[in-house]
Amino acid sequence: MSKKIEIKPFNSPPEKTLDYEKLKDLVGQPPPRRLPHDEVSESDIRHWCEVMQDANPLYYDTEYARNSEYGGMIAPPSMVQTWSLGTMKAAINQFVHGKLEYPEDNLNKVNAALEEAGYTGVMATAQDLTCLKPIRPGDTISSETGPVQLSDYDHYTRQGVGRYYTIMYRFFNQHDEEVAFMTFRVVWYKPPMATRRLYKG
């Protein structure tokens, strides 16, 4: 009856974790400014209002907007992120083929490091948009996107062990005036075994 029992240690083998010191220099650096793919157009504003079912006449009624405090038609302020979006082709390359448009950006470097360290789940937690100036049809809205904050320790969340990560978006018009800025906080987490099994089916 001398069946050998395999004895496992109490602790699971140490998992890979993120070394904050290596990423410290990437966080908070001024990001490159990128031109949009489209200028602000009345037709895009109308499409947005249709889908959002936003009946504010400032966004489509020229006559009403001229007599308002803005003195002319404006774009919905919450639409500002639209002009920082990449092309459809870039999105397909990223999400289908895994090819990034700008792999040298600090944002993408931090994302890659997090994913490599096992933080494969991403969940958005907070988004704050501050609008400074009205956006008008014909404007060119450039954007700067970069990481500004990253947890240097693991948080224990219901989703699993994770790191909070804040991305700052800043939007400028063609006169180099800042029209809006937005912070976007996500948590990158290690999905626990139960979640991974669920996804695998």
Add this chain to the structure above:
Amino acid sequence: MSFDYAKVKALVGKESSAIPALDKVSKSDIRHWCELIDENNTPFHEINWEEKAAPPAMMMVWTMPPLWSPEPKEPTEPHELMLKALDDGGYDGTIGLTLDQEFFQSAYVGDRLSYQVTVANLSPAEVETSMGKGYQVDLVYTLSNQQGEKISRHTCSLLKFKELKISKES
């Protein structure tokens, strides 16, 4: 669910008033279209818009009705009345049969197009198809630019049909 054929047939041959397009021909819409059809990634600031005409196949885009509107419009034009009457008569399924497009001129960025719709024909009797029984409607769209020049004509046929209801017992 009543359908008065004679009343609807009377609309054949009538022309609508000039319906203005909701948007001007815009750079962003052209770029979105090119992105999807051509996989062309050229940003707008690298295109010479003075020379670039809108893609002709995009002609119908400029005259599309809105998805949603703050003040919903009641049908008043002959083609709208005809389609409404068919919908109310139970022929609420719609399928496109043919579309012939003719292009006379190009549309350029900033143009504000308008269109007129003529009801060209309504099939004399119900046609029976594998989709169900229905009527064929022929519509002619004539598009003009802000100078009143005709730039394009579209002839399309629709089948408005009663969808076959397949019950579980059968």
